[in-house]
Amino acid sequence: xxxxxxxxxxxxxxxxxxxxxxxxxxxxxxxxxxxxxxxxxxxxxxxxxxxxxxxxxxxxxxxxxxxxxxxxxxxxxxxxxxxxxxxxxxxxxxxxxxxxxxxxxxxxxxxxxxxxxxxxxxxxxxxxxxxxxxxxxxxxxxxxxxxxxxxxxxxxxxxxxxxxxxxxxxxxxxxxxxxxxxxxxxxxxxxxxxxxxxxxxxxxxxxxxxxxxxxxxxxxxxxxxxxxxxxxxxxxxxxxxxxxxxxxxxxxxxxxxxxxxxxxxxxxxxxxxxxxxxxxxxxxxxxxxxxxxxxxxxxxxxxxxxxxxxxxxxxxxxxxxxxxxxxxxxxxxxxxxxxxxxxxxxxxxxxxxxxxxxxxxxxxxxx
Numbered sequence: 001x002x003x004x005x006x007x008x009x010x011x012x013x014x015x016x017x018x019x020x021x022x023x024x025x026x027x028x029x030x031x032x033x034x035x036x037x038x039x040x041x042x043x044x045x046x047x048x049x050x051x052x053x054x055x056x057x058x059x060x061x062x063x064x065x066x067x068x069x070x071x072x073x074x075x076x077x078x079x080x081x082x083x084x085x086x087x088x089x090x091x092x093x094x095x096x097x098x099x100x101x102x103x104x105x106x107x108x109x110x111x112x113x114x115x116x117x118x119x120x121x122x123x124x125x126x127x128x129x130x131x132x133x134x135x136x137x138x139x140x141x142x143x144x145x146x147x148x149x150x151x152x153x154x155x156x157x158x159x160x161x162x163x164x165x166x167x168x169x170x171x172x173x174x175x176x177x178x179x180x181x182x183x184x185x186x187x188x189x190x191x192x193x194x195x196x197x198x199x200x201x202x203x204x205x206x207x208x209x210x211x212x213x214x215x216x217x218x219x220x221x222x223x224x225x226x227x228x229x230x231x232x233x234x235x236x237x238x239x240x241x242x243x244x245x246x247x248x249x250x251x252x253x254x255x256x257x258x259x260x261x262x263x264x265x266x267x268x269x270x271x272x273x274x275x276x277x278x279x280x281x282x283x284x285x286x287x288x289x290x291x292x293x294x295x296x297x298x299x300x301x302x303x304x305x306x307x308x309x310x311x312x313x314x315x316x317x318x319x320x321x322x323x324x325x326x327x328x329x330x331x332x333x334x335x336x337x338x339x340x341x342x343x344x345x346x347x348x349x350x351x352x353x354x355x356x357x358x359x360x361x362x363x364x365x366x367x
Contacts, residue, residue: 002051006058008032018071019164020111027059028074030081037085056085066094068101068112071165072121076128083131095128099137106144116160119145123177130184135192142181183270186292186331190254199233206358207287207316207367211236212243214314215283219244227252227281227306229271230289234260250281254292271299276306287316291333296340300347313349315340316357322366 002008008029010016016024033052040048059065066082068075075098082091102108108125110118122145129138148159155174157166201208218224224247228237231251240247241263249264252275256268269275271293284307293299303313318326320334328334341351357367 002055006054006056008055020113022070022111024074025070025078027062027065028077028081029055030059030085031077033081034084052085056087060087060090066090066097068097070111072108072110072118073124073165076121076124079128080124080131083128088132091128092132095125095132095134095137098125102137102140106140106142108141110158110163110165114162116158116163117144117148118158118165119148119155119174120157120171120177122148123174123181127177127181127184130181130188133188135185135188138181138185138188142185145178182294182331187255189329194232194255194257197232199235199238201235201239202360203239205360206363208236208239210316210354210357211240211285211287211314214312215240215244215247218282218312219246221282222246224248224283225281226250226283226285227276228285228287229274229303230254230286230292231257231260231264231266233257234264236285236287237261237264250276271295271302274302274306278305279308279311280306282308282311284311284313286313288318290315291317291335292329292331294331297343297346300344300349304347304349316367318367319365322364325366 001010007026009026013023018024033055036048036052039045040052066075066079079091079094079098082088082094098108101112106122107117108122110116110121122141126138126142126145129135129141145155149155150170152170154170155178156163157169157171157174158164159167203209215224215226224244226247227250228234229252231237231253234251237249237251238261241249241261245263251260251264251266252269253266254268254270256266260266267275271290272295284303286303290296290299307313318334320336323334337353337355341353344351356363356365359367
């Protein structure tokens with residue numbers, strides 16, 4: 001479907017009409033190019049990469065490429081595509097123009113000349129700002145879009161006076177972009193918090209002692225592999241390595257962390273998509289990290305998948321009875337041990353609960 005000049009056509013654009021006599025811009029096809037580049041690397045098909053280069057060259061020559069003269073949903077398609085394709089400065093300038101339309105409450109109109117908003121456009125603009133690291137404007141757009149959420153959990157396509165983009169239909173792609181924006185919001189927050197993560201833990205801390213106690217029986221097997229999900233600055237592993245240098249250590253953070261010990265093999269990822277093969281680990285450790293997972297049940301299933309059948313999972317996390325004792329983030333949670341036990345059993349774990357794990361010289365039932 002690519003023309004000789006590099007542009008990408010559609011055989012039938014009869015459904016591409018929009019309100020106010022406007023049309024979906026053909027340049028939204030830019031959004032498909034970054035996945036094509038991934039396919040090039042995965043399948044080693046050079047023609048895909050050539051297609052991308054030709055299309056990108058064609059559309060970048062359009063001075064009006066990112067003009068806000070279409071529905072925000074489609075304008076944001078183009079801007080996000082530029083970010084993903086490495087055209088960062090062009091994308092930044094485009095988002096600087098969008099910022100001029102953002103109200104104090106975070107709203108951005110669905111079209112440049114209207115009062116109503118498009119839910120997907122709001123989440124997509126937030127996503128673009130998150131990807132560019134511009135968190136203040138992203139958060140405003142994100143939270144305004146959240147305020148529109150229906151009681152069902154979904155979003156209509158648009159809200160406000162004269163709204164005309166699926167104003168009475170809950171559209172799946174609004175939820176898709178909510179989840180995308182949320183992912184990058186949490187990742188950016190993790191990057192900001194990284195500097196405050198502790199880099200060491202006392203050897204008499206109850207959490208560390210529990211780790212040593214649980215992993216010790218596995219050492220006699222030999223060849224123990226350990227994954228720490230939410231490893232932070234590897235403060236537990238720094239101590240444990242002194243005792244058991246023979247363990248093969250693996251770590252996962254939501255965003256990449258520099259300066260970790262060389263004996264740790266690090267990856268970036270999340271609970272919902274652990275980047276490891278089935279039955280890879282003898283021991284999985286999740287200390288104060290499961291509380292940040294969006295879907296606990298699916299997270300447990302992922303852990304079960306990568307854990308060997310005779311392996312051990314150690315979760316150390318906060319007690320819901322203490323939820324008022326500390327300030328928590330928007331998407332953080334504490335646990336009822338019995339409810340968590342039930343979820344773990346549904347994922348085929350055999351579960352043992354230990355209450356009141358001491359920490360930092362305290363024993364107040366927080367863990």
